[in-house]
Amino acid sequence: MGERITITQISSPSSKIHIREQKGYFQRIRTTMNSLLVLLFLFTPFISYQGRQAILFNISEQQFIFFGTTLWPQDFTILAWIFIAAAFILFFATVFWGRVWCGFLCPQTAWTFMFVWVETRLEGSRNQRITLDKAPWSFSKFYKRAGKHLLWGIIALLTGCSFIAYFIPARTLYPEIFTFSANVWSNTWVWFFALCTYLNAGWMREQMCLHCCPYSRFQSVMFDANTKTVTYDTSRGESRGPRKRKQATDLGDCVDCHLCVDVCPTGIDIRNGLQYECINCGACIDACNQAMEKFDYAPNLISYISENSLQNETKPIFTSLKFIGYGVASLIMLAVIMMDIASRDDIQLNVIRDRQNLYRETLDSKIENSYTLKIRNKTQERRHYQISIDNQHIYQLVGDTQMVILPGEQLDYPVTVLAKLDRLISSRSPVNFTIREVSTLETKDNWVSQASNFFSPL
Ligand code: SF4
């Protein structure tokens, strides 16, 4: 319980990393997940719901629209709960699978591998790219480099547009950006995020993971001896050394082919032990399995395995305090989100008393108080509402009590309340306003109420 596995800090490679493209089981999983993530990111802003963009952070109107539900700044606690729940679920997954997020779902990894894919298509394999780097400038080199940077730029621009399309409606933003008619702010933000994408995925790559990402620094806190991490089986692999196929040898199974290092996006040698630079992408597992197959050796010299399994110790994960702690915290946060959603109202009501006059006396000896009801329709549909007041044997609402409010609008509605003095019991009596949604087809049970005070000369 509470075991801490050791993470070695190996100095990061200072020279440029030329990632060797690798195919295999884990790379298929990674590519599929990364592709889905990228497609989801790019196309979500084009999904419409009830005639509007389904997901939109409308900063100018201070609204977050999510499939017909509108969240206002006062509802943003739910976003905070969602982020906290997501963090606990990530920690929970990390206890099981180590940095599986980094290797398979992190946008930095997805975009880096996408840029490497473009690079490989245009400049060739790892060895060809190293040769091209060393070659003097020629038309061929210029042509390949220009093509690569142009494609990187297009992907980066689309990424910038897509990111900003979560804040400015996509169907307005894209035509404006590509016809150069966008305003200065739209242009600034799109090009800023495009530049960040180009620099991150094209140039900085693993440097972001090694030096900028805080998660890589504190992830080891979540690990224990049951956490599956990418591990080289030293007892089986050593002593390493090259050999011919089917050659009898006293060496361990590692044929020292260096493939596991060549495919590593962070340029580390996993044979040196678990290192914080490792993003758990599994590329070295696929590369090593390929080498093992070639030499007719058993697979999984490098594999996702826990320290306990490596030492043939079986200790159920359910006994881990971290597993229980993060699991319980995740369930609590999910319950909080459900309760927050269930208790949300489509109507918002604030009752503001007239601050000029506490009360007025009418000619027929009644007492009059004035209020402003600030009523917000939080839906994305036009809604019909009715105002009512409790204790109608005491209070009487004056004027029209029905109104229509447009989607997302707030109406400041002045109301006057009358009361007979002999019905009041003190100079300050409670008065309760209710706003109820009225449908022409049915009366929905959708209402909010708020209390205020009624003042009189008693
Ligand atoms: S050591 Fe293996 S799993 Fe870790 S980052 Fe490198 S290739 Fe990916």
Ligand code: SF4
């Ligand atoms: S890929 Fe496997 S066999 Fe080749 S060097 Fe790495 S651990 Fe050794």
